[in-house]
Amino acid sequence: xxxxxxxxxxxxxxxxxxxxxxxxxxxxxxxxxxxxxxxxxxxxxxxxxxxxxxxxxxxxxxxxxxxxxxxxxxxxxxxxxxxxxxxxxxxxxxxxxxxxxxxxxxxxxxxxxxxxxxxxxxxxxxxxxxxxxxxxxxxxxxxxxxxxxxxxxxxxxxxxxxxxxxxxxxxxxxxxxxxxxxxxxxxxxxxxxxxxxxxxxxxxxxxxxxxxxxxxxxxxxxxxxxxxxxxxxxxxxxxxxxxxxxxxxxxxxxxxxxxxxxxxxxxxxxxxxxxxxxxxxxxxxxxxxxxxxxxxxxxxxxxxxxxxxxxxxx
Amino acid sequence: xxxxxxxxxxxxxxxxxxxxxxxxxxxxxxxxxxxxxxxxxxxxxxxxxxxxxxxxxxxxxxxxxxxxxxxxxxxxxxxxxxxxxxxxxxxxxxxxxxxxxxxxxxxxxxxxxxxxxxxxxxxxxxxxxxxxxxxxxxxxxxxxxxxxxxxxxxxxxxxxxxxxxxxxxxxxxxxxxxxxxxxxxxxxxxxxxxxxxxxxxxxxxxxxxxxxxxxxxxxxxxxxxxxxxxxxxxxxxxxxxxxxxxxxxxxxxxxxxxxxxxxxxxxxxxxxxxxxxxxxxxxxxxxxxxxxxxxxxxxxxxxxxxxxxxxxxxxxxxxxxxxxxxxxxxxxxxxxxxxxxxxxxxxxxxxxxxxxxxxxxxxxxxxxxxxxxxxxxxxxx
Numbered sequence: 001x002x003x004x005x006x007x008x009x010x011x012x013x014x015x016x017x018x019x020x021x022x023x024x025x026x027x028x029x030x031x032x033x034x035x036x037x038x039x040x041x042x043x044x045x046x047x048x049x050x051x052x053x054x055x056x057x058x059x060x061x062x063x064x065x066x067x068x069x070x071x072x073x074x075x076x077x078x079x080x081x082x083x084x085x086x087x088x089x090x091x092x093x094x095x096x097x098x099x100x101x102x103x104x105x106x107x108x109x110x111x112x113x114x115x116x117x118x119x120x121x122x123x124x125x126x127x128x129x130x131x132x133x134x135x136x137x138x139x140x141x142x143x144x145x146x147x148x149x150x151x152x153x154x155x156x157x158x159x160x161x162x163x164x165x166x167x168x169x170x171x172x173x174x175x176x177x178x179x180x181x182x183x184x185x186x187x188x189x190x191x192x193x194x195x196x197x198x199x200x201x202x203x204x205x206x207x208x209x210x211x212x213x214x215x216x217x218x219x220x221x222x223x224x225x226x227x228x229x230x231x232x233x234x235x236x237x238x239x240x241x242x243x244x245x246x247x248x249x250x251x252x253x254x255x256x257x258x259x260x261x262x263x264x265x266x267x268x269x270x271x272x273x274x275x276x277x278x279x280x281x282x283x284x285x286x287x288x289x290x291x292x293x294x295x296x297x298x299x300x301x302x303x304x305x306x307x308x309x310x311x312x313x314x
Numbered sequence: 315x316x317x318x319x320x321x322x323x324x325x326x327x328x329x330x331x332x333x334x335x336x337x338x339x340x341x342x343x344x345x346x347x348x349x350x351x352x353x354x355x356x357x358x359x360x361x362x363x364x365x366x367x368x369x370x371x372x373x374x375x376x377x378x379x380x381x382x383x384x385x386x387x388x389x390x391x392x393x394x395x396x397x398x399x400x401x402x403x404x405x406x407x408x409x410x411x412x413x414x415x416x417x418x419x420x421x422x423x424x425x426x427x428x429x430x431x432x433x434x435x436x437x438x439x440x441x442x443x444x445x446x447x448x449x450x451x452x453x454x455x456x457x458x459x460x461x462x463x464x465x466x467x468x469x470x471x472x473x474x475x476x477x478x479x480x481x482x483x484x485x486x487x488x489x490x491x492x493x494x495x496x497x498x499x500x501x502x503x504x505x506x507x508x509x510x511x512x513x514x515x516x517x518x519x520x521x522x523x524x525x526x527x528x529x530x531x532x533x534x535x536x537x538x539x540x541x542x543x544x545x546x547x548x549x550x551x552x553x554x555x556x557x558x559x560x561x562x563x564x565x566x567x568x569x570x571x572x573x574x575x576x577x578x579x580x581x582x583x584x585x586x587x588x589x590x591x592x593x594x595x596x597x598x599x600x601x602x603x604x605x606x607x608x609x610x611x612x613x614x615x616x617x618x619x620x621x622x623x624x625x626x627x628x629x630x631x632x633x634x635x636x637x638x639x640x641x642x643x644x645x646x647x648x649x650x651x652x653x654x655x656x657x658x659x660x661x662x663x664x665x666x667x668x669x670x671x672x673x674x675x676x677x678x679x680x681x682x683x684x685x686x687x688x689x690x691x692x693x694x695x
């Protein structure tokens with residue numbers, strides 16, 4: 001047990017936390033955009049799986065991990081497009097449509113990916129140590145010996161925050177999610193904006209999937225996202241629809257996940273089955289705490305979240 | 315769209331108010347639409363699924379023919395479909411009860427496992443010899459209660475969290491699925507592992523008394539009867555009791571229910587308990603009717619398919635009976651594909667997802683009417 005308390009153990013857990021947190025982070029940031037526009041998408045798990053499979057498949061065909069990641073982004077956005085079509089244009093129940101997306105994604109990837117299981121990846125995102133910065137003791141090891149997708153996440157978080165809270169476009173996004181009728185009266189095209197941000201959310205979820213299949217666990221296996229898409233949905237609530245807080249949550253989860261794997265590696269006297277439960281139990285605990293906090297501080301979800309907007313039926 | 319207000323829209327005629335087709339909300343969906351739309355969505359899903367199968371390099375017609383014969387082709391295959399229908403029916407009913415109240419319990423999978431775990435515990439370690447000697451009719455009621463209790467307790471966690479603390483039940487119920495499956499894996503690999511199981515993860519087989527009776531030479535077991543009874547009871551309770559009325563009202567609007575003096579938090583917990591108990595009963599029936607021991611991979615995702623069963627059956631117990639049978643056929647047909655053509659059985663869940671997409675899209679036609687309207691003057695011009 002003394003191995004747990006060494007600095008080396010902690011830095012390696014934190015470094016791994018960033019790497020594996022990146023997958024959840026992208027998915028959660030994407031879901032934040034979608035929910036800010038008023039559309040709840042519970043299909044994150046399905047979109048991540050589609051992203052993971054497309055990323056790996058495209059990488060296998062082209063031999064290039066970045067092209068694979070681009071494929072994952074496109075595939076995720078297209079999947080989200082189905083959700084947008086059903087919920088925005090066809091006014092379908094957002095919860096059920098999202099569930100359908102997840103079930104469809106799980107089935108489709110299991111079916112189409114069957115022949116890719118266990119195949120080696122021709123390319124992957126390897127770790128790149130940033131010169132000078134990576135030499136800083138501890139911090140360098142934690143922050144600057146990551147892969148490109150993790151570095152990209154460092155930029156995505158502040159950019160998303162800035163976009164959402166400091167730009168006109170971001171104001172429009174939030175207006176559509178808080179009060180679509182007013183946004184409509186302002187001359188905003190509510191449906192078009194919702195399509196745009198739901199699909200952006202899907203693109204992010206797809207990229208999150210690619211982080212798993214091209215960086216942290218290169219390869220493809222059925223249901224390889226193992227509930228991370230759902231954890232991402234929980235993190236949006238935890239992060240009170242704010243990308244910066246969502247990022248903190250994603251890091252925390254990365255740490256739980258990485259710590260759990262490390263503990264399994266050093267034979268702590270707890271069954272690995274119980275260690276594997278930790279991320280899921282932790283999600284529940286975090287969700288309870290976050291709900292209490294937002295109730296106390298009266299930070300609610302976007303007011304129009306989950307409701308289709310129909311002009312005649314305000 | 316640029317960031318600036320789109321002034322062009324203000325001067326142009328509003329398309330919704332111009333002449334042409336528009337949608338008008340229907341307050342009471344017609345029965346015909348309620349039946350036609352689900353059937354049409356199944357057909358449309360088969361067409362789209364066929365395109366995907368074709369794209370993957372198989373002949374969709376061969377695949378579908380093989381699936382249909384695999385599911386309904388002979389008496390034996392029909393009986394296997396009914397075997398799979400049993401857990402789908404019970405979990406589907408459980409999901410539907412919660413969904414009627416707009417409680418998104420997607421934890422039927424975990425509740426199914428907990429039911430099976432409780433039953434295994436009782437069947438292996440908790441049955442006194444006298445009860446065992448009294449035979450199945452003494453033992454089965456005890457196990458039914460154990461299974462329902464296991465599922466209900468597992469569902470109570472998201473139920474209490476939602477009812478009293480306002481925590482999103484969708485995510486908590488889903489997270490508990492993973493926990494339940496890991497718990498069962500720990501049991502069959504660890505404390506409950508069969509000492510003479512040749513390293514295969516699973517518990518010892520139950521003593522014979524807890525086996526559910528089966529129909530003739532088939533594997534169709536008493537669990538089907540549980541499901542049909544549960545469907546009937548639910549139908550009556552939802553239509554004819556005050557409580558059934560309360561959960562329908564709460565489903566429509568929690569606020570309205572609260573103003574009307576209904577105990578919404580308590581109703582939420584009760585609905586989750588009922589929902590979980592039905593899923594737990596499904597786990598009980600599966601394990602005492604088919605497996606006779608707790609094994610890895612007890613459920614191929616019944617709890618998730620249940621969501622589709624419930625929605626496709628329009629949250630109506632009788633609809634759910636029909637749909638559970640059809641989707642069971644899809645599962646059995648998918649397994650047949652794996653056996654006879656060596657194709658992935660994942661065709662079944664893929665088609666399930668597609669059916670649900672079309673159903674959701676088609677719902678527009680049950681809730682709205684397309685009407686043609688002549689151009690009217692701008693009311694605010």
